[in-house]
Amino acid sequence: MGKYFKLKENQTTVQTELVAGTTTFMTMAYIIFVNPAILSAAGVPFEQVFMATVISAIVGTLIMALFANYPIAIAPGMGLNAYFTSVVLANDLSYQIVFGTVFLAGILFLLISFTNLREMIIYAIPGPLKYGITSGIGLFIAFLGLKMSGIIGPNEANLIGLGNLSDPVTLLSVTGLLITLILLARNVKGALFLGMLITGVIGYFTGQLEITKVASLPPMPVFFDLDIAGVFSHGLYAVVFAFLLVTMFDTTGTLIGVAEQGGFMKDGKLPRAKSAFLADASATTIGAMFGSSPSTAYVESTSGVAAGGRTGLTSLVVAVLFGLSIFFTPIIQAISNLPAITAPVLIIVGCFMMSGLANIKWKEFDEAFPAFAIILIMPLTSSISTGIAVGFILYPFIKFMSGKGKEVHWLIYLFGLLFFIQMIFFPMF
16 A cells, blocks of 8 residues: 555645545535535425535545555535536526436536646646635635634624624634644644544534434435436527536646645646646546535635645545445534534635745736736635635736737636636636
8 A cells, every 4th residue: 555655755645544534524525515505496306416526526536546546535616516507596497307418518627638738727727727726725714614603703893803702612712723723833743633533522522523323324326317408409508618617627736735735846837737637627527427516626625635635545534434324424514513523624724825935026016916916806705616716817917918919828827718708708606
């Protein structure tokens, strides 16, 4: 196992990878329940989506583990599932037709992944956008952790303000955050995971973590009857394009962010990029066949990288835990329902991801402002893809207006235009 995943070359151990994989899984396990809850609003059977979510996560994450050898997990993406439901409800369509759009987007995604296009995109993305994406994702997940925990909340004067720190969940979140910070300050191995474990134990003894049942039998997965003909008869080409474009850039952006944090990028390039790209594309296609919205690389993978994960063994652990989760849904649901356990990890990892800001030339406006816009937009819109879109639009525009248009790769111009059209005429969220 050590030789296959090249643990020595990546300066990691089996124990570290096990802890990292468990940490990643714990921070993203919520999708097992949130995804079915969102898609069931469109009429899709809850149990069907539950199994489809697990299947797509296992397929994508296994490909990432065994072929790309990266500690990056794949699962159905948040935001895309909400868009799926909105398309069904707003257009009075059957969910079988909309699953047809997801399947077609997945097929196109697979074809693109076999080409050099996505690799070209990564190589073409300039430094300010890469660092802006990484840092923006960091603020996004830290903001998510703060909201989940109740440390911040709605405020009439400023939209967001300090939450009620006397609330039991918020108080436990703050306690968990302080415990994890102490462990990190003392350089304790597996500090993030240990922090989650200790917080969970405290939650159990204070009555906030209620575990009434540990295991249950899973439902049987079935293939969906996709209505691909309905996609063409209803002219849902814009929906297919929207799924394709957002999934591609959401995943590409997350891959860049996690790869930068883990030090996987080599001279601006991502080794084994095609294998990594095949992971999310395959998960999207297979997920549609079983009844799930598009899959993407998960930003929560950064928690596993922060815990020391450096190889595909981390992803293999995540895939195995997803497989086991179908038998232990009651306890996983209990943990997922207590945000105090996972929120501190997201807040701390958000800090880790800000280091790239030191590489941005802040005194050069045409370099600084696009990165600043990405960092600002991602957390405020709660959308990684929107932040990426704004960066791709502003960077070539400002460079061109500064008389430095020739410094910009033609792909950045092309996708800047496509994102501009998509945001104006085909907004997703």
